[in-house]
Amino acid sequence: MSRAPFDLVIRNACVATASDTFKADIGVLDGRISQLGVGLDRGEKEIDAAGRIVTPGGVDAHCHLDQPMAPPVRMADNFDTGTRAAACGGTTTVIPFAAQEKGQSLRAAVADYHQRADGRAHVDYAFHLIVSDPTPEVLNVELPALIAEGYTSFKIYMTYDDLKLDDGQILDVLDVARQHGAMAMVHAENADCIEWLTKRLEAAGRTAPRFHAHARPMLVEREATHRAIALSELVDVPILIVHVSGREAVEQIRWARAQGLKVFAETCPQYLFLTAEDLGMDDSYRGARCVCSPPPRDKANQEVIWNGLNDGLFTLFSSDHAPFNYEGTEGRKPGGEEVSFRHIPNGLAGIETRMALLYSEGVLGGRITLQKFVELTATNPAKAYGLHPRKGTIAIGADADLVIWDEREFVLRNTQLHHAVDHTPYEGMTLKAWPGLTLSRGEVVWDGRDFHGRAGRGQFLACGAPSLMPSRHVGRPA
Numbered sequence: 308m309s310r311a312p313f314d315l316v317i318r319n320a321c322v323a324t325a326s327d328t329f330k331a332d333i334g335v336l337d338g339r340i341s342q343l344g345v346g347l348d349r350g351e352k353e354i355d356a357a358g359r360i361v362t363p364g365g366v367d368a369h370c371h372l373d374q375p376m377a378p379p380v381r382m383a384d385n386f387d388t389g390t391r392a393a394a395c396g397g398t399t400t401v402i403p404f405a406a407q408e409k410g411q412s413l414r415a416a417v418a419d420y421h422q423r424a425d426g427r428a429h430v431d432y433a434f435h436l437i438v439s440d441p442t443p444e445v446l447n448v449e450l451p452a453l454i455a456e457g458y459t460s461f462k463i464y465m466t467y468d469d470l471k472l473d474d475g476q477i478l479d480v481l482d483v484a485r486q487h488g489a490m491a492m493v494h495a496e497n498a499d500c501i502e503w504l505t506k507r508l509e510a511a512g513r514t515a516p517r518f519h520a521h522a523r524p525m526l527v528e529r530e531a532t533h534r535a536i537a538l539s540e541l542v543d544v545p546i547l548i549v550h551v552s553g554r555e556a557v558e559q560i561r562w563a564r565a566q567g568l569k570v571f572a573e574t575c576p577q578y579l580f581l582t583a584e585d586l587g588m589d590d591s592y593r594g595a596r597c598v599c600s601p602p603p604r605d606k607a608n609q610e611v612i613w614n615g616l617n618d619g620l621f622t623l624f625s626s627d628h629a630p631f632n633y634e635g636t637e638g639r640k641p642g643g644e645e646v647s648f649r650h651i652p653n654g655l656a657g658i659e660t661r662m663a664l665l666y667s668e669g670v671l672g673g674r675i676t677l678q679k680f681v682e683l684t685a686t687n688p689a690k691a692y693g694l695h696p697r698k699g700t701i702a703i704g705a706d707a708d709l710v711i712w713d714e715r716e717f718v719l720r721n722t723q724l725h726h727a728v729d730h731t732p733y734e735g736m737t738l739k740a741w742p743g744l745t746l747s748r749g750e751v752v753w754d755g756r757d758f759h760g761r762a763g764r765g766q767f768l769a770c771g772a773p774s775l776m777p778s779r780h781v782g783r784p785a
Contacts, residue, residue, distance in 0.1 A: 313341065315749055316350030317709070319357040322701050325682040333361070335707040338748035343703060354744065356711050362681050364399025364430075364708030364747065365662045366699050368688035369492075369549060369573060369625030371654065372403040373423045377469075380652050381637040383630040383728045386427035387762050389658060392726035394752040394760050396659035397742035399430045399708035400689070400698050400768070404462060406437035409469065413438065413449040417458065421767070428765030430747045431706075433692065435492065436461035439470045441480050450483050457769025460490040460692050462549070465531045466498040466600070477538050485544035490691060490773045492547045492573075495531035495556065496523060496601060505649055514647035516594035517587035520602040522648065528601050529555035536563045536570055545569035545773070547691065550627050552578045552601040553608035557615055564620070571691070571775065573623040576657050576664045577603050578612045581732055595639040597732050598651045599629070616683065617675050622775060623691060624683035626661040629654020630728045656728040660719070666712065667739040693771030706748050713743030713755060725758060 315335040322331050322343070334342035334350065370393075373385040384392065393401050405420035407413045413436060420434060436453065438445065438461050450461070461484075463477055464470035472480065477493075484491040504522045508514070513521070532548055536559060539546040548560060551574045563570040581603035587594030597603065615621045631652045632638035639651055662684055669675040675683075689699025696705055716739050721731040745753035752760040 311351045312348040313350035315352045315354070315707070316347050317354045317356050317361065317711070319355060320361040320711075321356070321359065323360055323362045323677045323681050324701050325678055325686040328677060333701065333707070333709070335749040338707055338750075340701065340703055340705050340707050343701070354711070359743065360677065360712045361701070362710050362712065363685040363699055363701050364710055364745065365397050365684045366400045366402070366688035366694065367393060367398045367626050367628070367658055367661060368402045368623055368692055369575070370401050370403050370628035370658050371630075372401070372628070374404060374406050375408065375419070376652070379637050379642050380631070383632045383638060384628070384658070384726050386424045386432070387429070388725070388727040389628070389630070390427075390429040390432070390765055391758055391760060392659035392724060394430050394745050394747065395725045395742070395758055397662040397710040397745050398658065399745065399747045400432065400694065401430065401658070402433045402435055402692060404437050405434045405458070407439045409440045411440065413445050413453060417453065424767070426763040429752060429760030429762060430765045431698075431768055432765055433694065433768040433770050434458055437470065438463060438480055439472070441472065441476050446479055446483055451487050454487045454489045457771070459488070459770040459772060460492060462492040462494065464494045465535065466494060466496040466501060471498050474534070474538060478542060481539060481542040481544050481546070485542055488772045490547060491539070491544065492549050493535045494550070495528060495535045495548050497527040497531045500527040500530070509647060509649070514649075515587060515590035516592060516598055516648050516651060517583070517590070519598050519648040519651065520583040520586055523600060523602050525553050525555040525604065528552060529559060532556040532559040536560075536568065539570065540568055545571065547571040547573060547622070549573045549625075550575050550578070550601060551612070551621070553604040554611045557611055557620065561620060571622040572615070572620055573625050574612050574615065574621050575625055575627045576661055577627075577655055577732065579609055579668070580664060580736070582606060582609070585732065592645045595651050596633050596730050597655065598639070598648065598653055599627070599655045600653045613674050616669065617679065621683065622687050624661070624665055625688070626657035627654065628656060628658035630656045630726060632729045634729055655732050656726055656730070659724050659726055660731065660733055662710070663738050663741050664733065671714065671739045687775060690774045693773055694768060695774060707746055708748065709746045710742045711744040712740050714740045717741070
């Protein structure tokens with residue numbers, strides 16, 4: 308019998324892209340989508356998707372895997388466990404961070420991160436850069452060269468002593484982004500305000516995890532967001548404000564967009580599903596499991612974030628996966644001790660739950676359209692970091708990164724997840740959907756019950772130039 312025209316055909320799919328929904332068969336050859344149509348010829352393998360939604364594989368454009376930390380703290384997920392969890396949650400491309408330490412060359416940070424990833428990733432990956440020491444060598448030689456080599460995005464911190472840049476340094480880095488066509492991401496919180504508040508809280512003996520939110524009220528995010536926008540306007544370069552948490556930062560971004568400034572915005576699941584109460588209502592240490600920055604706000608701010616997802620204010624929906632165990636000596640209890648909120652490692656596990664949370668509560672909950680879901684979780688992240696149309700869409704020539712969804716109700720438990728973290732902040736939530744099948748370049752890596760990836764099959768992706776423009780309809784509501 309002659310060889311079938313396709314390696315795989317997915318039959319009777321209800322295909323969802325960022326712009327359309329349509330019924331089609333999907334023909335896959337050599338890991339790419341080679342044909343879309345009705346009644347396609349046979350495949351060597353066939354999958355019947357009748358009655359189910361098929362979306363592009365997710366692109367998680369903001370996650371942290373095996374990022375170097377000061378001992379004894381260590382991230383729970385490396386490229387093996389982190390990309391395993393991603394695949395089981397419907398994400399087929401991840402973009403974590405090669406982080407420069409002060410005094411280290413940026414290229415050395417990239418080389419170290421490649422060593423951490425090589426031979427471990429189950430799905431495809433690219434790298435952002437974190438610029439923490441913008442020396443003349445970094446600004447004039449290393450950063451331009453790395454951008455040309457496919458590291459076309461980098462993160463700037465306005466807080467954390469070991470990472471933050473002052474305004475002059477930020478301007479220098481933004482100028483490199485402008486000259487070389489890179490995307491600058493900004494963690495916007497005012498470090499001096501946080502430090503002042505933290506010292507006052509500590510002096511009053513208020514060191515429990517719940518006081519993390521008291522040290523980072525919305526105004527510190529509002530001020531830094533305003534300042535980041537002003538700096539980007541001065542240099543005339545687009546920026547992306549990451550992990551936006553609530554109303555005050557949202558208002559700054561709406562104002563900037565209404566002025567025609569190229570300001571993009573990202574948010575994350577914790578700002579839709581958690582509140583400050585998850586950090587604790589008393590001085591119990593269990594709230595340490597939900598310490599992240601900016602912290603979750605309240606129910607009213609959750610609605611603000613949902614509205615921003617629906618009306619186009621937010622360009623990306625990322626996990627900001629930063630995995631730390633609660634028990635043990637290397638995570639939330641450094642050295643095995645319950646410490647002041649200042650010293651609790653920041654970040655939440657979310658690389659596996661990001662897609663299902665938004666699909667369940669956003670799409671099936673009637674808050675966003677299916678097309679908006681695809682735009683936020685796959686298409687826009689791929690465009691923002693120069694991976695589209697290879698990633699983030701269902702189109703002829705695109706990689707066959709696909710998710711077939713099972714719509715079913717279940718209670719989420721950490722024991723069901725595939726990361727190496729001993730808890731999930733979403734424990735006990737009732738979800739309405741989960742990926743029933745995940746394909747990465749035409750290979751089944753998750754079948755709804757079992758993981759089928761293999762370490763090292765994930766490929767490193769060099770990124771191209773960003774190809775996003777802000778929506779035109781997101782000024783201040785009437």
